[in-house]
Amino acid sequence: MDIVLAPDPKLRVKTKPVKKITPEILKVAKDMIKLTKAYIDPEGIGLATTQVGRDENFFIGKIGQKFVTFFNPQILSYSKKTKTFFEGCLSIPNYYAEIERPVAVTVAYQDATGKQIKTHLTGMSAWIFQHETDHLKGKLFMDQVVAQKGKIYKVVGKDEAGSDIFEEIKLM
Secondary structure (H helix, E strand, O other): OOOOOOHHHHHHOOOOOOOOHHHHHHHHHHHHHHHHHEEEEEEOOEHHHHHHHOOOOOOEEOOOOOEEEEEEEEEEEEEOEEEEEEOOOOOOOOHHHHHHHEEEEEEEEEEOOOOEEEEEEEEEHHHHHHHHHHHHHHOHHHHHHHHHHOEEEEEEEEOOOOEEEEEEEEEO
């Protein structure tokens, strides 16, 4: 299993609902978690099925210290309060952007057993859920940048301490 990189059209697929959570689907989720954990710099914290060339409606995300699988995820409501995050994506390596998103969301999804869950997410968990559900609709974080007229940055190297050096990329 490999990460699909932009501009591959597989990243623009709108996913199909998971009708039944099968052992095969659970294995795909487990493999996605393993693949995501392999990314250390930058750290992988979420991965949608479109990013591995599949069209089922689920993603995995790091919530707290553990990875959770979200089948048929939906965002039911968004907070009015927003925050600008410095966002990146494993499918668009070395590019980051300032993206404004709601700081909290109320969501519904099925867990790995098929149980329907409704919960409220805040902070990083809310941000991951929004980013990954965008993927399941065929959207990339760069679409948000363009819509918000935000700034895009490219990693151009490392400094002596090993930290990334960023250069702003001008949008046309």
